[in-house]
Amino acid sequence: xxxxxxxxxxxxxxxxxxxxxxxxxxxxxxxxxxxxxxxxxxxxxxxxxxxxxxxxxxxxxxxxxxxxxxxxxxxxxxxxxxxxxxxxxxxxxxxxxxxxxxxxxxxxxxxxxxxxxxxxxxxxxxxxxxxxxxxxxxxxxxxxxxxxxxxxxxxxxxxxx
Amino acid sequence: xxxxxxxxxxxxxxxxxxxxxxxxxxxxxxxxxxxxxxxxxxxxxxxxxxxxxxxxxxxxxxxxxxxxxxxxxxxxxxxxxxxxxxxxxxxxxxxxxxxxxxxxxxxxxxxxxxxxxxxxxxxxxxxxxxxxxxxxxxxxxxxxxxxxxxxxxxxxxxxxxxxxxxxxxxxxxxxxxxxxxxxxxxxxxxxxxxxxxxxxxxxxxxxxxxxxxxxxxxxxxxxxxxxxxxxxxxxxxxxxxxxxxxxxxxxxxxxxxxxxxxxxxxxxxxxxxxxxxxxxxxxxxxxxxxxxxxxxxxxxxxxxxxxxxxxxxxxxxxxxxxxxxxxxxxxxxxxxxxxxxx
Numbered sequence: 001x002x003x004x005x006x007x008x009x010x011x012x013x014x015x016x017x018x019x020x021x022x023x024x025x026x027x028x029x030x031x032x033x034x035x036x037x038x039x040x041x042x043x044x045x046x047x048x049x050x051x052x053x054x055x056x057x058x059x060x061x062x063x064x065x066x067x068x069x070x071x072x073x074x075x076x077x078x079x080x081x082x083x084x085x086x087x088x089x090x091x092x093x094x095x096x097x098x099x100x101x102x103x104x105x106x107x108x109x110x111x112x113x114x115x116x117x118x119x120x121x122x123x124x125x126x127x128x129x130x131x132x133x134x135x136x137x138x139x140x141x142x143x144x145x146x147x148x149x150x151x152x153x154x155x156x157x158x159x160x161x
Numbered sequence: 162x163x164x165x166x167x168x169x170x171x172x173x174x175x176x177x178x179x180x181x182x183x184x185x186x187x188x189x190x191x192x193x194x195x196x197x198x199x200x201x202x203x204x205x206x207x208x209x210x211x212x213x214x215x216x217x218x219x220x221x222x223x224x225x226x227x228x229x230x231x232x233x234x235x236x237x238x239x240x241x242x243x244x245x246x247x248x249x250x251x252x253x254x255x256x257x258x259x260x261x262x263x264x265x266x267x268x269x270x271x272x273x274x275x276x277x278x279x280x281x282x283x284x285x286x287x288x289x290x291x292x293x294x295x296x297x298x299x300x301x302x303x304x305x306x307x308x309x310x311x312x313x314x315x316x317x318x319x320x321x322x323x324x325x326x327x328x329x330x331x332x333x334x335x336x337x338x339x340x341x342x343x344x345x346x347x348x349x350x351x352x353x354x355x356x357x358x359x360x361x362x363x364x365x366x367x368x369x370x371x372x373x374x375x376x377x378x379x380x381x382x383x384x385x386x387x388x389x390x391x392x393x394x395x396x397x398x399x400x401x402x403x404x405x406x407x408x409x410x411x412x413x414x415x416x417x418x419x420x421x422x423x424x425x426x427x428x429x430x431x432x433x434x435x436x437x438x439x440x441x442x443x444x445x446x447x448x449x450x451x452x453x454x455x456x457x458x459x460x461x462x463x464x465x466x467x468x469x470x471x472x473x474x475x476x477x478x479x480x481x482x483x484x485x486x487x488x489x490x491x492x493x494x495x496x497x498x499x500x501x502x503x
Contacts, residue, residue, distance in 0.1 A: 002468040002485030011471060015479045108352040116359040131356055135496065138353045145489035152487050154282040 001049070009044040013037060054097040057141055061104040062086060064137045068111055071130055077118050080110040108134050163265055165189050168201060172220065175263050176270075179256055180214075182207040196467060196480060197228045198397060199266075202273055217273040219252065222266040226475040228466050229397070234259055234267040237396040239318045240373065241271065248308035250274075252392050274392040276384030279425075283418070289380065289425035294388060299427035300435065301390040302383070306411070307439035309393075310372040310404035319373060323401025331403040332365035335455065343462045346469040353492045357458050360499055366448040368403035375399055378407045379416045380424040404442055408432075409452020414494050415460055454498040461491040 001008070016037050024030040065082050072079045083103055089096060112134060115127040163171070169186045176184040184207040192200040201220040208214065223232025238257035245253060257269035283289045290298060314320060326334055340358055343351075375382075376398025384392045410416075411432065412423045423432050433444040468485030470476045 002465070002488050003472050003482045007472050007474075008482055011477065011479050011482055014477060018477075102349045105352055106350040109350045109355040112352060112355045112359065116363075131359075134352055135356060139493070139496065142353065142489045142493050146493060149486060149490065152282070153483075154280075 005047065005049055006044075009040060009047075013040050013044075016040070049094040049098065051092070051094045051097065053144065054094055054101055055092075057101045058086075058088070058097060058104065060137050060140070061101065061108070064133060065104065065107065067133055068130055071126060071133070075122055075126065077121055080107065080114055083107050108138075165191070168220070168264065169203070171264050172203060172205070175256075176205055176207070180207050180209060182209060196478070196484065198223050198232070198395075199227075218255075219271050219273045220264075220268060221271070222264055222268045224266050224476075225261070226470070228463070228470050228476070228481075230475075232267045234269045236322055236399050238269045239322070240396050240399045241269075243314070243317045243319050244309070244312065247312060249305050249312070250390055250392050252394070274384055276386035276391040278381055278384055278394070280381050283425065288420070289422075295422065295426055297388055298385060298390065299422075299431075302380075302424070302426050303432060303435045304439055305383075305390060305393055306375075306378055306407060307436055307442075309375055309378075310407070310440050310442060312373050314373050314401065319401070322373075322399065323371070326371055326401050328368040328371060328403075331368040331371060331401075331406075332451070332455070333362075335400075335402060335406065335459075336361050336365065339455075339459050339462050343465060346462070346466040348469060348472060351465075351492065353496065354458065354461060357454070357492075357495045357499070361451070361455055361458065364451050366403070366405070366445065366451050368405065369442050369445070370404065371401055372404035372442075373399065374402045374404060374406050376407070376410075378410055379413075380426060381416075403448070403452070404440070405445065405448045406452045406455070408436060408444065409449050409454075410456040412449060412453050413456050413460070414453075414498070415457065415491065450498065450501070454495055457491060457495045457498055461488060461495065464488045464491060 003011075016033060021030060021033050021037070024033055068079065069082065086100065086104070088100060111130060115122070115130045119127040169189050172186045172189075173184050176186070184205050187204045187206070189201055189203045192202065199222045201222075203218055203220065204215065205218055206213070206215045221234075221237075223234060224230065225232075234257040238254050241251045241254040244251045252271040252274045254269055254271040257267075258264075259267045261267075279289060288295075314322075323334070336358065343354060343358075347354075375393070375396060377395050378393070382393065382395040383390050384394060412429060416424050421428055423429055427435070433446075433449075436442070437444055464484045464487065467481040468488070471478070471481035471485070
């Protein structure tokens with residue numbers, strides 16, 4: 001998901017309250033919509049992103065960073081320094097793991113920029129090897145996300161029908 | 162943003178000043194299409210030296226909170242004005258303004274062209290058009306694109322749309338433009354997009370010429386009535402650049418799903434053949450692959466921007482968040498396009 005959970009909840013609640021419910025003419029349908037609104041307002045403080053996939057992401061990123069270190073340890077050029085503050089609480093929340101995942105992604109972006117800029121100075125094929133390792137890890141994550149994503153309703157969203 | 166009553170009053174006042182007559186506005190309707198500019202249809206009635214006038218018109222506003230804000234109306238207005246009377250079917254434009262005191266946003270007003278906008282999204286396995294409709298539409302679709310790219314923009318106000326762009330720099334300029342937007346909009350890092358930027362920079366083609374480029378040429382952005390394309394719409398991303406950029410956009414997976422027809426209209430080989438014949442511009446398949454990948458990258462950046470717009474609360478439209486949900490699919494499509502897997 002691209003947006004934060006808080007903003008999605010707030011946005012859905014606001015859309016229901018300010019756009020959808022006032023336009024519903026049928027009383028029965030309107031009472032159902034109020035039911036949805038009530039449920040969303042009560043779910044909001046009780047819900048967070050699933051922790052498992054976030055922890056998996058971080059574990060895979062750390063393994064990847066170790067692999068990148070292996071690919072670059074005998075090169076004359078030093079890659080960007082890896083983040084050192086990667087420890088998480090023993091029972092972390094999603095709100096603690098998510099920023100860690102993003103910090104590690106930022107590091108992977110730095111490595112990609114470094115590999116690209118130094119392609120000709122690195123041993124032959126090494127930049128491509130680093131890129132392939134990062135792409136493999138990212139692709140696995142994207143595939144999982146796509147699997148979780150419902151087919152888009154772009155036609156209905158555009159037409160409003 | 163303005164409510165309907167305020168838009169109606171502002172329209173009456175603005176058109177009154179332009180026509181020198183009292184103008185009655187009726188039937189104001191906001192269209193749901195589009196995620197960026199806001200579109201209203203309305204009827205305007207007034208009297209001038211020729212007698213009673215009654216026009217169906219469109220008002221387009223670039224909202225200060227919108228995706229690509231701050232907006233300018235000039236590029237769209239100037240492009241439509243320049244193309245008036247050419248082989249490209251476009252709505253006739255009448256007025257535009259960049260100032261905010263009329264509608265609170267840059268705007269332009271044009272004629273309302275009759276027709277429906279077929280959308281590029283159909284259920285998987287379904288055909289968007291039956292063959293008898295598709296084939297003539299496809300020919301017109303390619304002919305209009307070729308006419309845009311053949312259009313002689315030099316010596317017109319369109320020269321200002323891409324100052325300094327030449328054949329060698331066209332792709333570089335576009336990559337830089339969209340990379341800068343990604344930097345501005347992303348609220349988390351995307352390693353796969355970072356890799357895509359490196360790939361695009363390493364594979365940028367030299368343009369066969371510098372043309373007027375529509376920037377969002379696809380099914381969904383033209384009107385059709387009775388088998389005839391009546392208008393090419395949504396010139397928001399118009400610029401000067403490589404004509405093959407538009408052709409790559411037409412070929413993107415996002416606008417055809419698994420259909421063998423680009424934009425649900427025409428098979429790839431036939432598209433290239435007709436485009437070359439009508440435009441006189443040779444199609445380099447490697448350049449099209451580049452621009453399909455670049456277009457998918459651009460679409461991914463737009464999705465990031467939409468999510469950002471929503472996250473910041475600048476735009477409450479929930480459709481923005483819905484776009485953001487589908488970002489992973491698009492990012493995978495960039496890689497798939499580069500590797501020839503689409």
